[in-house]
Amino acid sequence: MxxxxxxxxxxxxxxxxxxxxxxxxxxxxxxxxxxxxxxxxxxxxxxxxxxxxxxxxxxxxxxxxxxxxxxxxxxxxxxxxxxxxxxxxxxxxxxxxxxxxxxxxxxxxxxxxxxxxxxxxxxxxxxNKEINQCDIDKLTKFKGKTLPVNLPKGFHKITLSRISTFMKNNNYYFTSEEVATKLNLSKVTTRKYLNYMEEINLISSNIKYGTIGRPTTEYLWNR
Missing domain, CATH: 3.40.50.2300 (Response regulator)
Structure with a gap:
């Protein structure tokens, strides 16, 4: 424990x-x-x-x-x-x-x-008294940063690559709507991919509360 x-x-x-x-x-x-x-x-x-x-x-x-x-x-x-x-x-x-x-x-x-x-x-x-390179990669920067080979049904590698590349190259929080606008994708599709990327630890989310309206969810690439 x-x-x-x-x-x-x-x-x-x-x-x-x-x-x-x-x-x-x-x-x-x-x-x-x-x-x-x-x-x-x-x-x-x-x-x-x-x-x-x-x-x-x-x-x-x-x-x-x-x-x-x-x-x-x-x-x-x-x-x-x-x-x-x-x-x-x-x-x-x-x-x-x-x-x-x-x-x-x-x-x-x-x-x-x-x-x-x-x-x-x-x-x-x-x-383990000794660890190998694979173990080290799991603990350091290589963990969770590669795109999966087998995607869930309905997901496409090109779309995932476009969104992940954008998030990786922009060290800032973005809403799904902002990502969709910048990449000319539908909001529903973008949100689906961002939620999946969070599940596999590529990105993290943060709920932002404003003074008016509903809270918004922002996403950031995991460095």
């Missing part, structure tokens, strides 16, 4: 993260801390396998916490869960070893995908 520490100052978000985490039977939440300072004290006494970390918190924010544990030589895997769209913050946490970055609000499927990616790495590295 993977022991998880959630660091989140919003009680409602923390509870959602806990429910989502324990919905996957391989994980259990050991504790929820509402700031980085308390979490740092806990880590000095308790063995944790994975941290789910917010960025904006009192006493010690997520970035300060991440820097501090690295200074102390604590090499735990960390998944960032935050409302921040700031590219500088993303760049910083990735350089300090965060293994994933989820922007609130997010779908359960995306959250669970982050857990499963961690679990695959954890299992591989803890069950």
């Amino acid at each position: 993977i022991k998880v520490l959630i660091i989140e100052d919003d009680p409602m978000v923390a509870e959602i993260n806990k429910i989502y985490t324990e919905k996957n039977k391989n994980f259990e939440v050991y504790k929820i801390c509402n700031n980085g300072a308390d979490a740092l004290t806990l880590l000095s006494k308790t063995k944790i396998d994975l941290i789910i970390l917010d960025v904006f918190m009192p006493k010690m924010n997520g970035i300060e916490f991440l820097k501090k544990i690295r200074e102390k030589g604590i090499l735990l895997d960390v998944i960032i869960v935050t409302s921040s769209h700031d590219a500088d913050k993303l760049d910083t946490v990735l350089k300090f070893g965060a293994i994933d970055y989820l922007i609130k609000p997010f779908k359960y499927e995306r959250f669970n995908s982050a857990l499963e990616n961690f679990l695959n790495k954890h299992t591989l590295l803890n069950k």
